[in-house]
Amino acid sequence: MPYDPDHPPAKKFKPGSVFFRLDKQKPGMLLPGKAKATTPIDVQRKQLPIYQARAQLLSQLRQLHNAILIGETGSGKTTQIPQYLYEAGIGRQGLVAITQPRRVAAISLAGRVAEEKGTQLGKLVGYTVRFEDVTSPETKLKFMTDGMLLREAIGDPLLLRYTVVVLDEAHERTVHTDVLFGVVKTAQRRRKELGKIPLKVIVMSATMDVDLFSEYFNKSPVLYLEGRQHPIQIYYTKQAQSDYLQAALVTVFQIHQEAPPSHDILVFMTGQEEIEALARTCRDIAKHLPDNCGPMVVVPLYASLPPMQQLRVFQAAPKGCRKVILATNIAETSVTISGIKYVIDTGMVKAKRFNPDSGLEVLAVQRVSKAQAWQRAGRAGREDSGICYRLYTEQEFDHLIPMTVPEIQRCNLASVMLQLMALGIQDVMNFDFMSKPSPDAIRSAVEHLELLGAVERNNGQVLLTALGKKMSSFPLEPRYAKTILLSPNYACSEEILSIVSLLSVDSVLYNPPARREEVLAVRKKFMSSEGDHMTLLGIYRAFKKVSGNKEWCRENFVNSRNMGLVKDVQSQLREICFKLNLKLESCGADTGKVRQCLAHGMFINAAELQPDGSYLALDTHQSVAIHPSSVLFQAKPAYVVFNELLHTSRCYMRDLCLVDADWLLDAAPEYFGRKLRPTKS
DNA sequence: TTATTCCGG
Numbered sequence: 001m002p003y004d005p006d007h008p009p010a011k012k013f014k015p016g017s018v019f020f021r022l023d024k025q026k027p028g029m030l031l032p033g034k035a036k037a038t039t040p041i042d043v044q045r046k047q048l049p050i051y052q053a054r055a056q057l058l059s060q061l062r063q064l065h066n067a068i069l070i071g072e073t074g075s076g077k078t079t080q081i082p083q084y085l086y087e088a089g090i091g092r093q094g095l096v097a098i099t100q101p102r103r104v105a106a107i108s109l110a111g112r113v114a115e116e117k118g119t120q121l122g123k124l125v126g127y128t129v130r131f132e133d134v135t136s137p138e139t140k141l142k143f144m145t146d147g148m149l150l151r152e153a154i155g156d157p158l159l160l161r162y163t164v165v166v167l168d169e170a171h172e173r174t175v176h177t178d179v180l181f182g183v184v185k186t187a188q189r190r191r192k193e194l195g196k197i198p199l200k201v202i203v204m205s206a207t208m209d210v211d212l213f214s215e216y217f218n219k220s221p222v223l224y225l226e227g228r229q230h231p232i233q234i235y236y237t238k239q240a241q242s243d244y245l246q247a248a249l250v251t252v253f254q255i256h257q258e259a260p261p262s263h264d265i266l267v268f269m270t271g272q273e274e275i276e277a278l279a280r281t282c283r284d285i286a287k288h289l290p291d292n293c294g295p296m297v298v299v300p301l302y303a304s305l306p307p308m309q310q311l312r313v314f315q316a317a318p319k320g321c322r323k324v325i326l327a328t329n330i331a332e333t334s335v336t337i338s339g340i341k342y343v344i345d346t347g348m349v350k351a352k353r354f355n356p357d358s359g360l361e362v363l364a365v366q367r368v369s370k371a372q373a374w375q376r377a378g379r380a381g382r383e384d385s386g387i388c389y390r391l392y393t394e395q396e397f398d399h400l401i402p403m404t405v406p407e408i409q410r411c412n413l414a415s416v417m418l419q420l421m422a423l424g425i426q427d428v429m430n431f432d433f434m435s436k437p438s439p440d441a442i443r444s445a446v447e448h449l450e451l452l453g454a455v456e457r458n459n460g461q462v463l464l465t466a467l468g469k470k471m472s473s474f475p476l477e478p479r480y481a482k483t484i485l486l487s488p489n490y491a492c493s494e495e496i497l498s499i500v501s502l503l504s505v506d507s508v509l510y511n512p513p514a515r516r517e518e519v520l521a522v523r524k525k526f527m528s529s530e531g532d533h534m535t536l537l538g539i540y541r542a543f544k545k546v547s548g549n550k551e552w553c554r555e556n557f558v559n560s561r562n563m564g565l566v567k568d569v570q571s572q573l574r575e576i577c578f579k580l581n582l583k584l585e586s587c588g589a590d591t592g593k594v595r596q597c598l599a600h601g602m603f604i605n606a607a608e609l610q611p612d613g614s615y616l617a618l619d620t621h622q623s624v625a626i627h628p629s630s631v632l633f634q635a636k637p638a639y640v641v642f643n644e645l646l647h648t649s650r651c652y653m654r655d656l657c658l659v660d661a662d663w664l665l666d667a668a669p670e671y672f673g674r675k676l677r678p679t680k681s
Numbered sequence: 682t683t684a685t686t687c688c689g690g
Contacts, residue, residue: 102688130690147689176689271686303687328686350686363686407688415690475690507685572690628683648684 041116045083048076049226057081057223058088061202065188066217069204071225073378077204078168079113082141086124091163093197095139098166099146101174102334103129110134110143130475131568146176150183150419154472157423158187164200170213171205171371172333173406173435179416181216181434183423208371208403216434232377233387236394244346245269245278247391251344252282252324253289255389261294263341264323266331268376270350270365275300275326276513282324294320301327301335306510307561313337332375336382343380343388345373347396353410356444358620361412362647369404373397406435413437413445414478418454421464422472428462451604451671452482473576476504483601484573485582490597492587493577495537499594501570502536503643503655508562509539511629519557526556527631531640531657533598534591535631540566599663602641603671606664607653609638615653617645618664618672627652639664 045051050071061067061084071077082098085091100106110127117124126135127143135142146167153159165184170177181203188199203213203220214222241247248267255265269275279298286296297317301310314337317323325337329349349372353362368376373390380386390397408416420428429442446462449455454468464472467485474481480500487493502508511519526542528534539556543563546552553560577584587593599606607615607624613636617624624645626633630653632640639661642653665672 145689151690172688174688273684304685330687332687334687352686365686504690511684513684569690625682627685629685633683646685650683652684654685 045116048080049228050076050080053225054084058084060223062090064221065198065200066220067202068213068220068222069202070207070210070222072206072227075225075227077225078109085164086140091200094163095161096141096164097149097162098143098168099149101146101169101172103145106143106145113141146180150176150180153183154422158191159199163197166202166204168204170203171208175407175411175416178406178408178434182432230381230385232380234377235389237391240393240396241391244348244391248344248346249281251389255342256296256322257293261320261322264339265342266325266327266340266379267344269326269346270348271328272302272304275302279326294322296322296324298324301325301331303330338383340380341386343376345376345388345390347390347392354412356441358622360645360647367400370400370402372404409435409437413441414448417445418449418472418478449478452478454478470580479602486601487597488583490593491585492593492597493584494586495594496597497570497573498540499533499537501566501573502540504569505562505565508559510557510559522556530591530595531632532630532655533657595657595659596663598657599641599659600667603664603667605642607640607642609636622651624651624653626656627654630656632656
């Protein structure tokens, strides 16, 4: 194993954080070798590791109905397999779908493959993601998000347009991929029973979970692909660290003192606040370093950062200056930065868990899984050998869980269950998941849908109602879909469409912590005493009035990209409303109508002010508090509905709307029964 | 007394 003796950064480490060297490698840690731009494309394709296996792969894939394909990034599997299939005439009677967990991946892969085939994107090779369909009747190779294929399945559960479905990045185990596993398996079986053209399913993954995948898909064969790899040196701390932030700080400057300045550092941390704080400390210290130390540029990276600032991670630091990137797990998969030589892994991540009993989502810092730790390490040296410092001991590493718990076991299942029923799955309670969610989680999701009127029970069977069928046609959380469907009754569908769109994208409000006072001052003019929904609606209207002026957005701390998305979502929802013959109208100044509609649609998320000034969630009888980001934070309304409950430092309601107790009672008289106090109005 | 990991339709 090559080891560069020129900079052994572990040696001079401060007491308490001494690393030792370890020659342990992730089995098959592979990295892409960039082909030279001048090399003709067909030559480039033949240089990929997978090319050696082409003939063998094709003879296998021709026969098999299911295959698990294991190979790391750089093997070329995602771009080549679809082309090999096409070139060999496999599945020519229909389309080949290749799914990706992320939009950008689907789009850029389609672009790359179209280029390799020398065709215009959207002809032979196309892609489909939300808001964008770049395909035509000629399209045979279709890249798409997994969520998009799932949407299509609602209209065509047997996926009859497709002869091959390739589920890529399966190891990420997104909810959508996990549901698709069951959908394609069912489609495969049903097509066989009905004598239709068979459906081939190819699951592609980066190591891990191999047995689970194979077992699930009828003991399907596993094909291994070699890739290119650069060695990554792993260091562990000698002793457990009580303060991973302090350890990260020390490690950054340890490397900074010893490594050539062109070697960039990527630090994995848990969240915005932590990142901004460490960034400040690093910059302060960097100012007072001895002369033999070069300068340092510190770049934060997290999802809520405005796009312009996110781009800074791709800019090379000036010559002689080191780039240090402080990132959340966004840098594990979504953002790939070249030139990283060092990774520092705090071993921690912020993640959401869901408690079906309380209906509570808990957002908490926790340890990463082994798979995640390897993923982070792999970000060092994508072009060359790299080094990864783990701020924990090897013993601690050994005790990490092997795999991140699949999202399907950590989330609210209401929309998943609704989708399964819309797909015509008979027995949703016993759906064939690869990793089953807890029966409690499934039961609580079905109960939620029952309260919304989306499903009803008949002889122990759970059936989709006509309302539920309509709800499933919206790409929304069931309660939002329900609220839209109720809105014509309150003559405020235009307002509700805007509000639901605003709530279903990432926050349109930009809150840089450093400019807190300014933000508060600017927000004041939009604050509505009726709550956050009406406040957001007001901001959206103001945004439209200035036609999305960027300058206006900056002055008002509004995230213009997310605002743009709101418009896209709204027009998509509007189209669905047209198809459902829903009356679209505005209630004008009568905003009470909007709140009444929200109360009706969101009655499950209601809370009541208690005599001691705290709030009680009426559904679960949890004690909850108003989130400080709410415009109602200082107010004490008697009744509110809220969008979500999130447990961070306390159990907070986020995005609140002031409502009357009567409205809640009207919405669900039997549900509330005596839950409510005598009304005041 | 006061705070939002990350995707996706």
